[in-house]
Amino acid sequence: MSVREPRTFAIFxxxxxxxxLAAEQLLKDLGVPVTPIPAPKSxxxxxxxIALRIxxxxxxxxxxxxxxxxxxxxxxxxxxxx
Amino acid sequence: MSADxxxxxxxxxxHGATSWPKPQPVIDAVVRALTxxxxxPGRGAYAMALDASRAIFEARxxxxxxxxxxxxxxxxxxxxxxxxxxxxxxxxxxxxxxVVVGSMEHNAVARPLxxxxxxxxxxxxxxxxxxxxxxxxxVERAVRQEPTRAVVCQHASNLTGTIQLVGDLADIAHEHGAxxxxxxxxxxxxxxVDIAALGVDAYAASGHKGMLGPQGVGLLxxxxxxxxxxxxxxxxxxxxxxxxxxxxxxxxxxxxxTANTPGIVGLGAAxxxxxxxxxxxxxxEADLARRLHEGILGIEGFxxxxxxxxxxxxxxxxxxxxxxxxxxxxxxxxxxYGIAARAGLHCAPWAHDTVGTxxxxxxxxGVGWGxxxxxxxxxxxxxxxxxxx
Ligand SMILES: Cc1ncc(COP(=O)(O)O)c(C=O)c1O
Numbered sequence: 001m002s003v004r005e006p007r008t009f010a011i012f013x014x015x016x017x018x019x020x021l022a023a024e025q026l027l028k029d030l031g032v033p034v035t036p037i038p039a040p041k042s043x044x045x046x047x048x049x050i051a052l053r054i055x056x057x058x059x060x061x062x063x064x065x066x067x068x069x070x071x072x073x074x075x076x077x078x079x080x081x082x
Numbered sequence: 083m084s085a086d087x088x089x090x091x092x093x094x095x096x097h098g099a100t101s102w103p104k105p106q107p108v109i110d111a112v113v114r115a116l117t118x119x120x121x122x123p124g125r126g127a128y129a130m131a132l133d134a135s136r137a138i139f140e141a142r143x144x145x146x147x148x149x150x151x152x153x154x155x156x157x158x159x160x161x162x163x164x165x166x167x168x169x170x171x172x173x174x175x176x177x178x179x180x181v182v183v184g185s186m187e188h189n190a191v192a193r194p195l196x197x198x199x200x201x202x203x204x205x206x207x208x209x210x211x212x213x214x215x216x217x218x219x220x221v222e223r224a225v226r227q228e229p230t231r232a233v234v235c236q237h238a239s240n241l242t243g244t245i246q247l248v249g250d251l252a253d254i255a256h257e258h259g260a261x262x263x264x265x266x267x268x269x270x271x272x273x274x275v276d277i278a279a280l281g282v283d284a285y286a287a288s289g290h291k292g293m294l295g296p297q298g299v300g301l302l303x304x305x306x307x308x309x310x311x312x313x314x315x316x317x318x319x320x321x322x323x324x325x326x327x328x329x330x331x332x333x334x335x336x337x338x339x340t341a342n343t344p345g346i347v348g349l350g351a352a353x354x355x356x357x358x359x360x361x362x363x364x365x366x367e368a369d370l371a372r373r374l375h376e377g378i379l380g381i382e383g384f385x386x387x388x389x390x391x392x393x394x395x396x397x398x399x400x401x402x403x404x405x406x407x408x409x410x411x412x413x414x415x416x417x418x419y420g421i422a423a424r425a426g427l428h429c430a431p432w433a434h435d436t437v438g439t440x441x442x443x444x445x446x447x448g449v450g451w452g453x454x455x456x457x458x459x460x461x462x463x464x465x466x467x468x469x470x471x
Contacts, residue, residue, distance in 0.1 A: 015331040
């Protein structure tokens with residue numbers, strides 16, 4: 001049995017589902033892997049929509065790309081996954 | 083089957099009210115929404131809710147692309163053009179504002195404006211000519227008279243088919259510091275609409291008429307920076323549910339409550355369909371409407387409202403007979419011939435008043451997707467027989 005190390009991901013929360021989906025599409029189109037997840041409480045506030053989970057190594061570039069497209073995240077955080 | 087029992091018309095000529103039949107991709111999209119997109123869009127991150135959110139996202143993009151809207155967040159899904167007109171008018175006009183409005187407006191505009199007038203908004207009506215056209219010079223004169231917050235005008239008349247010069251009206255409005263608000267219910271689909279090129283500040287559209295989508299869905303474009311007071315507050319799913327304020331961001335700010343997913347997804351498919359077939363369809367329906375128009379003028383005792391043949395119009399042809407009432411004509415068209423056409427005032431008493439048919443009404447034919455030359459021939463033969471008997 002192999003045990004995977006817990007991994008930390010960056011997460012982006014968005015003001016609207018539309019922006020989250022536009023961001024997901026843009027990042028995927030530009031070759032940045034992202035996964036939509038339920039927005040975790042740790043993002044602050046009660047963001048009851050979706051958030052995007054992303055490799056922390058991609059986070060900075062992703063944010064820049066999103067900002068340029070007027071799709072900046074509203075909140076940023078981290079999440080542990082196993 | 084006897085005429086009494088026949089529900090599906092032989093010739094559907096009421097596209098001014100709503101389009102029928104719908105293109106197969108629209109039907110398929112609605113069925114898909116009801117069978118596969120069952121989750122609540124924007125309300126969950128499990129696969130089926132996400133698929134619903136994505137389908138709405140794609141539909142919004144397809145509609146934005148069709149209508150020349152650069153950022154699809156500025157295009158809001160509404161329950162119809164009526165809801166869009168209400169938000170556009172009640173959301174942007176405040177007591178003390180002055181509004182210049184054309185006299186051909188549908189009740190979707192006239193009634194919200196009447197409500198606003200009771201709240202202290204001044205309404206200046208510019209009368210159209212007998213063909214239903216609002217002269218931009220008249221609008222300019224009205225706007226120059228006093229400080230004006232908004233010019234309001236339809237894109238095309240649901241009575242006369244007249245196409246208004248909304249791009250010119252937008253220029254006039256802007257020259258005088260006013261915003262331009264448009265009821266595009268009869269425009270989209272029957273006209274090629276490029277909202278950016280028109281330069282208007284708000285444009286309400288109906289999803290189920292010339293756009294060929296399902297009923298119960300429409301669009302409102304709000305220019306970036308033009309904020310409207312929210313008319314319906316409630317849940318939006320994403321971003322900041324703890325707050326009792328509506329989110330500032332579009333589209334959620336103006337889309338509280340669970341979306342009409344089947345309607346929106348159907349509308350998105352309709353937008354895709356029109357992007358491919360729209361130009362050919364517009365040529366075809368213009369030709370059919372012209373044949374109908376000229377044919378009716380050839381029947382003794384009829385006059386046709388709106389511009390003369392040859393002047394572009396949306397494919398609506400309304401006629402008045404000197405002896406036979408419109409409601410009688412519509413009744414016999416339906417009962418005897420299976421032709422669906424609409425008599426009465428068409429929710430547009432202002433427009434009927436303008437063109438002098440408030441007392442008698444008119445019988446209106448709306449041509450659209452699915453109308454054929456045979457339908458036009460049948461209608462002309464029927465009209466001839468009805469008024470000759
Ligand atoms: C000019 C005009 N405005 C608004 C409307 C209302 O549109 P909807 O049915 O989408 O609310 C109509 C439809 O009859 C119309 O013809």
